[in-house]
Amino acid sequence: MEKFGESPTSETKKALAAALIHGFPSLKDESDSSSGFGYWFTPGRNRRPATGFLEERLRNVRKRMRKPARSQSTQQTPPQSSEAGTRRTFIPECTISEERAIQCKEWLKHNSQPLNQVEQYMQDTAVYRAKSLRENGWDIQGIRQEFPHLFTPGMIAQDFQILHGEAAPKLFETWLPLFKDKILHLARREGKLISSLDGLTPDCLGELALSQLPTLLPPTVYRVGRKVFRYTIEESKLAFIDHKPVGTNLVEYLHEAKVSRPYPYVLSLGNDIWHTSQAFVILDGEALEQNTLLQAVDVCFKVFYIFDIDYTKQCEAVWKFLQNAVYEIKGGEESKPATSLRAAILACK
Known part of the structure; x- marks a missing residue:
């Protein structure tokens, strides 16, 4: 970010992803026959945002950089909480690293089999997903795009069980x-x-x-x-x-x-x-x-x-x-x- 700023161009991110798999061939995305770095960076198309580990990392860094400015502005003007905000509950700490959660998220975007792995990755990323949804405020279509397996049978109930165990049944x-x-x-x-x-x-x-x-x-x-x-x-x-x-x-x-x-x-x-x-x-x-x-x-x-x-x-x-x-x-x-x-x-x- 020191060299390219908060929002590097798509071409810059492509070059970074290509350099990464060139230096570390084991990180190549075998499912991407065109570039080989699909997991790391995929440009946005048809009004859909870019995806990939690099893109997710940049978004998270930008959020951290902007948090101080947000907190100062909220001190000056009290936030108008939505109804969802007033009933929000505590989200526990994630049991896996953010990098691992992003890897699982990207895998889930592109895979639906084997089912037991889908279920395990969804379980592992439940807390990360809850925090992402709270921070980003996506609508339902945006949520579907980011976390398509939430629409898979049983996944909504599984997330709720992890986050609100006593209330679930x-x-x-x-x-x-x-x-x-x-x-x-x-x-x-x-x-x-x-x-x-x-x-x-x-x-x-x-x-x-x-x-x-x-x-x-x-x-x-x-x-x-x-x-x-x-x-x-x-x-x-x-x-x-x-x-x-x-x-x-x-x-x-x-x-x-x-x-x-x-x-x-x-x-x-x-x-x-x-x-x-x-x-x-x-x-x-x-x-x-x-x-x-x-x-x-x-x-x-x-x-x-x-x-x-x-x-x-x-x-x-x-x-x-x-x-x-x-x-x-x-x-x-x-x-x-x-x-x-x-x-x-x-x-x-």
Whole structure:
């Protein structure tokens, strides 16, 4: 950097990468038949940023160099924290070096086999990934580009388990035995649930209880500048769990969702809201299939933490209730309806 500055040209970085593998042939990228230094530096194309170990190293050095200036500016002007910022939790220390984490990250960008190695590298880089996401603030498309295997089944849950171990199994452990019946009782008491529940299995009742949360936790008023907004309960339902009949054309549905619904949510396919045939987490227009609706809600909740993004405004009260009451993760301001619902649940016998 002393010679070429903070942001050397692409040609300079190519020359550095070429010189590196020329001096150390064992570091050559055998999968790159054109230059041999793909792992070390690959120029950006089609609006995509450059990648490689050298590029990552330069980015990290630039961040360290600019931190003092950032801290001075934040002392002068208090930061306007996002909702995600107010509920952020402690990230543990990484168990591998930054250089090793970058190597694993680059390997994961270009490989999907063997699966056991993918899983191991994802596990090893979970803390590094969490810190990178928090520092860079990428949107979902940017995250997909940087960490494509987060979209691989099981990886979101694995990252959450590493970062928030005690909270990870809470929904599965508590929803059916502790929350299901009380939620349904309160929904019926308030006239939100009028259908007969006779003959429904515990799993079906658990799914029905989840679908009742938006009716018990109506969206609160919020401001953007001078404008005041308040979503309807129906909008909250759709942003939490969108229920569609079996046979829905998923290709068309996902195409529309990618354009109009940029936030994570759950899609349930079934002939009625009591029986879910298929459940998905919809993320950036992609359907991540889950075994049950409960698992889909669990993974969707964890997406907000792993991707370090704000809860969806339409159903923010629902996610905050799950965060505080079910997962028992502290942080962020709970809405008054959520506080009231928690009190009502505690009062139920």
